[in-house]
Amino acid sequence: MSLAGPGPSQRRPGEAVMSSAAGGKATGAPLMGRDEEPTLFDLSSPGRRAASFRHTGVPEWEADELVAPEHLRDQPAPVAEVSERDLVAHFTRLSHRQYSVDLGAYPLGSCTMKYNPKLCDEAASLPGLTDVHPAAPVSLIQGWLALLVDLEETLCQVTGMHAATLQPPAGAAGELTGLLLMRAWHAWRGEGETRRRVIIPDSAHGTNPASVTLGGYQVTTVASDERGCVDVAALRRCLDHDVAGIMLTNPNTLGLFEEDIAEIAAAVHEVGGLLYYDGANLNAILGVTRPGDMGFDIVHMNLHKTFAVPHGGGGPGAGPVAVSPRLAPFLPGPRPARLTDGSFGWDRPERSIGRVHSWHGNALALARAWSYIVANGGDGLRRVAEMAVLNANWLRHRLRGVYDIPYDRPNMHEFVVSAAGLRRRNGLRAADVAKRLLEEGFHAPTVYFPLIVDEALMIEPTETESLQTMEALAAALVAIAAGDAADAHEAPRTSPVRRVDEARAARHLIPTWDAR
Amino acid sequence: MSLAGPGPSQRRPGEAVMSSAAGGKATGAPLMGRDEEPTLFDLSSPGRRAASFRHTGVPEWEADELVAPEHLRDQPAPVAEVSERDLVAHFTRLSHRQYSVDLGAYPLGSCTMKYNPKLCDEAASLPGLTDVHPAAPVSLIQGWLALLVDLEETLCQVTGMHAATLQPPAGAAGELTGLLLMRAWHAWRGEGETRRRVIIPDSAHGTNPASVTLGGYQVTTVASDERGCVDVAALRRCLDHDVAGIMLTNPNTLGLFEEDIAEIAAAVHEVGGLLYYDGANLNAILGVTRPGDMGFDIVHMNLHKTFAVPHGGGGPGAGPVAVSPRLAPFLPGPRPARLTDGSFGWDRPERSIGRVHSWHGNALALARAWSYIVANGGDGLRRVAEMAVLNANWLRHRLRGVYDIPYDRPNMHEFVVSAAGLRRRNGLRAADVAKRLLEEGFHAPTVYFPLIVDEALMIEPTETESLQTMEALAAALVAIAAGDAADAHEAPRTSPVRRVDEARAARHLIPTWDAR
Amino acid sequence: MADFVPHTDAEVAAMLATIGLSSLDELFAVIPEALRLPGGLDVAPGLSEADVADRAALVAATNGAVGRDLVCFAGGGAYDHDVPAVVRRVAFRSEFVTAYTPYQPEVAQGVLQALFEYQTVVCRLFGMEVANASLYDGASACVEAANLAVAATGRSTVWVSRGVHPQWRQVLATFAVGTGHDLVDVPLVDGTTAWPAEGSGEGSNPPGALLVQYPNHLGCIEDLAAAAQVARRTGALLLVACDPVAVGLLRSPGDHGADVVVGEGQPFGTPLSFGGPYLGMFACTRDLVRRLPGRLVGETVDVDGRRAYVTTLRTREQDIRREKASSNVCTNQTLIAVAAIVHLGWLGTAGLREMALRCARGTRYARQAVLGIDGIEPLAGAPVLREFAVRLPVAADLAVERMADEGILAGIALGPEYSGDGTADGLLIAVTERRTRAEIDAYATALEKVVSR
Amino acid sequence: MADFVPHTDAEVAAMLATIGLSSLDELFAVIPEALRLPGGLDVAPGLSEADVADRAALVAATNGAVGRDLVCFAGGGAYDHDVPAVVRRVAFRSEFVTAYTPYQPEVAQGVLQALFEYQTVVCRLFGMEVANASLYDGASACVEAANLAVAATGRSTVWVSRGVHPQWRQVLATFAVGTGHDLVDVPLVDGTTAWPAEGSGEGSNPPGALLVQYPNHLGCIEDLAAAAQVARRTGALLLVACDPVAVGLLRSPGDHGADVVVGEGQPFGTPLSFGGPYLGMFACTRDLVRRLPGRLVGETVDVDGRRAYVTTLRTREQDIRREKASSNVCTNQTLIAVAAIVHLGWLGTAGLREMALRCARGTRYARQAVLGIDGIEPLAGAPVLREFAVRLPVAADLAVERMADEGILAGIALGPEYSGDGTADGLLIAVTERRTRAEIDAYATALEKVVSR
Numbered sequence A, B: 001m002s003l004a005g006p007g008p009s010q011r012r013p014g015e016a017v018m019s020s021a022a023g024g025k026a027t028g029a030p031l032m033g034r035d036e037e038p039t040l041f042d043l044s045s046p047g048r049r050a051a052s053f054r055h056t057g058v059p060e061w062e063a064d065e066l067v068a069p070e071h072l073r074d075q076p077a078p079v080a081e082v083s084e085r086d087l088v089a090h091f092t093r094l095s096h097r098q099y100s101v102d103l104g105a106y107p108l109g110s111c112t113m114k115y116n117p118k119l120c121d122e123a124a125s126l127p128g129l130t131d132v133h134p135a136a137p138v139s140l141i142q143g144w145l146a147l148l149v150d151l152e153e154t155l156c157q158v159t160g161m162h163a164a165t166l167q168p169p170a171g172a173a174g175e176l177t178g179l180l181l182m183r184a185w186h187a188w189r190g191e192g193e194t195r196r197r198v199i200i201p202d203s204a205h206g207t208n209p210a211s212v213t214l215g216g217y218q219v220t221t222v223a224s225d226e227r228g229c230v231d232v233a234a235l236r237r238c239l240d241h242d243v244a245g246i247m248l249t250n251p252n253t254l255g256l257f258e259e260d261i262a263e264i265a266a267a268v269h270e271v272g273g274l275l276y277y278d279g280a281n282l283n284a285i286l287g288v289t290r291p292g293d294m295g296f297d298i299v300h301m302n303l304h305k306t307f308a309v310p311h312g313g314g315g316p317g318a319g320p321v322a323v324s325p326r327l328a329p330f331l332p333g334p335r336p337a338r339l340t341d342g343s344f345g346w347d348r349p350e351r352s353i354g355r356v357h358s359w360h361g362n363a364l365a366l367a368r369a370w371s372y373i374v375a376n377g378g379d380g381l382r383r384v385a386e387m388a389v390l391n392a393n394w395l396r397h398r399l400r401g402v403y404d405i406p407y408d409r410p411n412m413h414e415f416v417v418s419a420a421g422l423r424r425r426n427g428l429r430a431a432d433v434a435k436r437l438l439e440e441g442f443h444a445p446t447v448y449f450p451l452i453v454d455e456a457l458m459i460e461p462t463e464t465e466s467l468q469t470m471e472a473l474a475a476a477l478v479a480i481a482a483g484d485a486a487d488a489h490e491a492p493r494t495s496p497v498r499r500v501d502e503a504r505a506a507r508h509l510i511p512t513w514d515a516r
Numbered sequence C, D: 001m002a003d004f005v006p007h008t009d010a011e012v013a014a015m016l017a018t019i020g021l022s023s024l025d026e027l028f029a030v031i032p033e034a035l036r037l038p039g040g041l042d043v044a045p046g047l048s049e050a051d052v053a054d055r056a057a058l059v060a061a062t063n064g065a066v067g068r069d070l071v072c073f074a075g076g077g078a079y080d081h082d083v084p085a086v087v088r089r090v091a092f093r094s095e096f097v098t099a100y101t102p103y104q105p106e107v108a109q110g111v112l113q114a115l116f117e118y119q120t121v122v123c124r125l126f127g128m129e130v131a132n133a134s135l136y137d138g139a140s141a142c143v144e145a146a147n148l149a150v151a152a153t154g155r156s157t158v159w160v161s162r163g164v165h166p167q168w169r170q171v172l173a174t175f176a177v178g179t180g181h182d183l184v185d186v187p188l189v190d191g192t193t194a195w196p197a198e199g200s201g202e203g204s205n206p207p208g209a210l211l212v213q214y215p216n217h218l219g220c221i222e223d224l225a226a227a228a229q230v231a232r233r234t235g236a237l238l239l240v241a242c243d244p245v246a247v248g249l250l251r252s253p254g255d256h257g258a259d260v261v262v263g264e265g266q267p268f269g270t271p272l273s274f275g276g277p278y279l280g281m282f283a284c285t286r287d288l289v290r291r292l293p294g295r296l297v298g299e300t301v302d303v304d305g306r307r308a309y310v311t312t313l314r315t316r317e318q319d320i321r322r323e324k325a326s327s328n329v330c331t332n333q334t335l336i337a338v339a340a341i342v343h344l345g346w347l348g349t350a351g352l353r354e355m356a357l358r359c360a361r362g363t364r365y366a367r368q369a370v371l372g373i374d375g376i377e378p379l380a381g382a383p384v385l386r387e388f389a390v391r392l393p394v395a396a397d398l399a400v401e402r403m404a405d406e407g408i409l410a411g412i413a414l415g416p417e418y419s420g421d422g423t424a425d426g427l428l429i430a431v432t433e434r435r436t437r438a439e440i441d442a443y444a445t446a447l448e449k450v451v452s453r
């Protein structure tokens, strides 16, 4: 097990007491010396500990008095052996090796990395919300049920739908839930066997096809036309009575509004299919137009995008699914419900597809979204969409003539540029632009997605960035495009580590410290 | 007003809407681009705001209906005009430009920069403690009074004194309070006019002489002997009946225990003087020996050193003062007191010198110290002293032969080395060692103090640093001493800014953004 | 109203001018008139920060909060453990909270290294070789485990022990409709799973997997050795849903030959949270790694040879593999995993064992006290660790309601499937390291009153 | 017991060996036997983190907390303002909390820049040119102001308005014993300071300073123009203790010609905190900067010419000047100043004005309601802004006790010095932006009951 520890003085082979690395040494970033940050395991020293436990007065039986020998482990499970001081310093230093929205702009297309108001953090950390057991009887959870019902009703209003489930913990889970609703609908209508295909555009996000498979359907991909929207003619060609439905994002992943949506809806409905709305891009249309009004039957929302649930470095999020009246009876249950006596309880939809979460979904994330909506209100939500779209269009204008803009027309909250031209001209790839941008103090856009654009850079500024930040971002992108490729290949040079060898990670897999 | 703004694109003279800098641009540290962090004022844009206010239903009178014209300002006071997003990003980035104990070791001599347990943060942030008005009637503050009485009693036990005041908000305030107690004592004994001098050793901290002056006394400096301790003979020479008292730190600022303290106490008491104990170094002797047992009459403690009140970048702290029985009647009032019926109230000492704080001292800092003491207990406090002294002695051993150690004998919690030899040999000054250490991921020791040691580096590891951290610190100090001076003069190179021009700051004073 | 959009009117005007528009509405000109929402949303106007805080406080006040209003003896996958201050203070630093999935590893080493450490500890607890960076919750981890096993074995039948949390089994059933898996319910006998005897299962449609919970929903310690034998016999993979606290004392499923071990990570650093966000833990043997669902962090180096971390084997994932991906999961529960590794780091090797031991002690003490009450009997005879089930002389849900009046959350009322006789008189009682002897005594006294009424 | 010392027994043994000792006791061999504490401290053994939390919660539960138990109408230098979430979330990040005084500017730019911004806003509010990085509290700021003025003028007499917070005046008196300042009490007439008329003061011992509070302790708006005139006439410096919220609406003391402006910064980002830590604000004119007490942050550049901040004019300070220092202050209230600048940044220009305006509106509304009650009269006629004093028909402290039973903290009972007739029937009532019309109405109703009993 080789390991570059923090400095030779740390590695005295054989010297038991030296088993640990230096927990009190700042590492790997400015203010922080030049070394790598050791792991918790490098920082461990036999017998060191941070934990302490309440005095309970419970009899102190020994393990072997409580557990039969065949079940009892002979060695404690090795976790780590660090002091609270080293533990805190370690994770504080790790936080200094992590970019985040709270440090700067994060124009990561499709992810809606807006600033998340601090008041939402606090609303969601009230003990009256965090310390509630999910199996507590309804009499003890009236506040939670009221909050969930209020949120569900508001989300239906925002999407123009009739009823919703808050259980799905993320967008992809919402997608699969939606597809199972589709399945249940067709099965109930006796078409369970005949409806086999779900159509998705070639610009769709990867979770869409993956969810279609898990939903038991085959994927039919429909091409986008030269405008970057669904090719309606092509769509009509693959529509038939074996089509269960279509999944669309609108605005789509190019940031373009599918203008023919009404026609598409009609065509799909005509063959008995259902329309699924991937709500990842809902931020663009809040208070302006609604999926329900466009003819969608099923809608998922990414509360961790549109409604300011912070992304947590990869989650948790929340992916509620809202549906039209005819699909409401199929929703997952139990559902929070307002009872006739004005109190709240649980309700199980008559033809429910069943549970999709261990409990009631990512409740605290739902509480954050609720507080965000209460703070913004209807008027505020529309302003969110307006400024998100304004920022994105403004930035697209600024980048004209600098980057190729394959679909150079009014976009919604995001837009996609291509580095293909740059690559041809001076060998600058989308990845290089991304890495250079990191050096300039911004997070990178989404790269190489959507797949239909070569050397794609998908840029979503969000509404919380100011004009001045847009100016700085534009200036950086312009400078980078004018820059020299050799220099760009060196980027990033200011980050705690430089370009990472991803191939090696896959080739010699080291998934744990013990696998070193 | 010249100002290096964050990048040319930000500074379009005349373009009103561009008045603000880019708030969403990470700056000035890894992860954070290369620019300077703009100020709140650079980030301001006319009309931008973050604040919102509760709906109260109170009539909305206009300002001129409420305030007479001669009192009303004609322009709102200019503060700043930023969004919550920019505000949060700004201070988050500033935090990435700030070293702290939670990032790494902080061996800053005399400051006891130990790790502060997180449980103390939480104990001191309970609403039942933070949301209490200091003028509330005693019936509403029983918890607070109980906590303060408990803390006072424990601090008396720890110092071997009889009674204490918790009002002084810092060590220096404690010193001045102590000197006023000294004054009151002598005045009460009819010697107010005749007692004019207070003796302090030449190794004393600057606050001591400054406090003596504010206490209305003249400073008499007594030299340290070759052992680094008070020269008892010299002391006897300056002792007379015009001496009000002596201020000592024990262990002293060289980290050495004043072994002759009993003799010193006797000599000072003999001429009717009082002994004042500067408790900044109390960490070294917790549970081992007590100022009261050494013969001190007045003791101040720095709770922000010994009792894990975090230092907050410069404060707040707390500097309680404990005294022997004869001085108790002079303590500041009102004092929290346990009443005969078991409840708690306020008590005013009979010959009190009066208040030394607007209210009751830095209450929340006192609560932190209380929780730290409750967590450690008597046994834990002794262990704190043992490990603090062990770390310091171990490190002194490691630095032997590398740095001059003017007083190379068993030290307490800290020790002082000198870079004088290094300076002669290769031009490396104490300041250079300090700056190089910053590059290596440690905070610097205290430099050029105490004044009696040339090129002093005062090193206090504290008990919360592990052996491995000590090893790394020793290794860094050894490497630095062996290093080349020219290289060291370049240090620090990894910090957000490099060596700062202090002379210029004083020469062209720019105390505010508006003074630029 | 609180406003989080920085644009001033002057700036909006300037920006519109730059893009050649004269009004904000024109931004949406591409949207067909017919689809535009007339008059805006029917959602109440926005509130100030203080008003939102007041509203939230009001809502929170109307719940029964553990610690504040109730002493908690409910578990069932959601436990009332102490969360040390360090978790709140460091795991929720804004760099972790407001980052996206680490797509740019150079500026995401914080989250990546924390996840690498989390994966390491998960493997150590479960006795596995690879663990992913988290799934949604215990239920979704079971679903992914079943999907993996079916894909790996090419067999679509999964034997599911009735000892698996009923709600997790419901979720399995929901998603099986899409995948077409055939879930076979395996009953419990006296508290542990009674696997089909020799001979059955080897026939026409052999199982691709066995799924068992350890300890199971009744708190009983399943015989994993026996389950492993059945798995070997039938050629199925052994999937174990494991309580990560229990393995502080119990032998790891890996020790017993499990192929995939999943679990609910809530006990580490996450408050009860009304059921979410929780933490789906997922680990498996190295030979199954290419079928691993979700994100996997691996160690590598940067161009200068410095240690670095990155998400790896990404070709399993939906964004690259699309319809052929091993799973559709994208956003997971990373922050909860970070909280878990901070809490685990605080507990440490000795602390995790002590936590489990203290739960077991409290459970033993409580079980003795509760079974001492007339008319209350054990629901199962098998040995338990940190949770136990009893049969009450009254309906369990009523008992829970009555105990709540005494400020006690008595446990979870079990469904009829667990009481042989079809009545719903089963009560599942959990005791964590937080519970004092006095609280347990008070519990027994209150329960005695309730059942004797 | 919670243990924050990392050393294992093996490490301790190894370290002792390194330094040639065989026991920990030997570390203290230099301490004379007679002075060693036999048997250790008589302090209870340590507790676990959870037990400490329980203890603290118990203590906290026995206080009357504003918001939780009480609606607050008490002020007097400690106000119940809203603190926005951003203050708690960013000002208390551990980098700010666990740093020492910025002795190494290269790694302390965070604290230094925050203080520079704080100093800038303090100057803007008070109409001054320099501000320091904080002092302990309002009282200590007054003391330092008096010291500065005496040193600057060479005159040891200070005229102190009785409108200055009585506790601040007590602190002034305490420290004047050491400095030998002669404090002269200047009475109030109908709520504002009645300075000695023309002729007095120019005589034998002319004042070195006038100290007045704005608005004063009764909430009345002092005539600073008049005070400035007296100062000019007598050759004294004008020292103003200024409510930093009030200047959101009121003309700044600087406008009126003040030389030194101090204040209590608690309203910005600091909860009531039972009186501390609070924030002593201190600002003065540029020509007094060399006498400025405490730390001053200045802007400069680093060796590469990049903007940087550093503490400057350090030769004023105790560590360099020792007995000749301008003050003995070393540790100050930096973190509270950081919280203040974060809160001020959140408020912004418009928000600070609105905060002051809302306080003034609530005060007007409450004053009308309270003065509408039979038997209650104004204590002073002068105009008020955000606080007002009334005379009750009953003893004020009793009224406060009774109001507390109604869940209302009614205000601060004023000492006899404020009621002409020597009785203690004065009540000081403060209304912040938090108070709703309903709360104020309930206050009046309750007070009417209390005084009519």
Ligand SMILES: Cc1ncc(COP(=O)(O)O)c(C=O)c1O
Pocket: A110, A111, A170, A171, A172, A173, A205, A207, A208, A249, A253, A278, A280, A281, A302, A317, A319, C329, C330, C331
């Ligand atoms: C367009 C689109 N659809 C679906 C998803 C999946 O959402 P989640 O990551 O919450 O599962 C995303 C998120 O990246 C997305 O951008």
Ligand SMILES: Cc1ncc(COP(=O)(O)O)c(C=O)c1O
Pocket: B110, B111, B170, B171, B172, B173, B205, B207, B208, B249, B253, B278, B280, B281, B302, B317, B319, D329, D330, D331
């Ligand atoms: C020896 C000594 N005495 C007194 C003080 C002053 O304490 P404070 O900074 O709390 O005023 C200090 C703090 O630096 C010190 O080290």
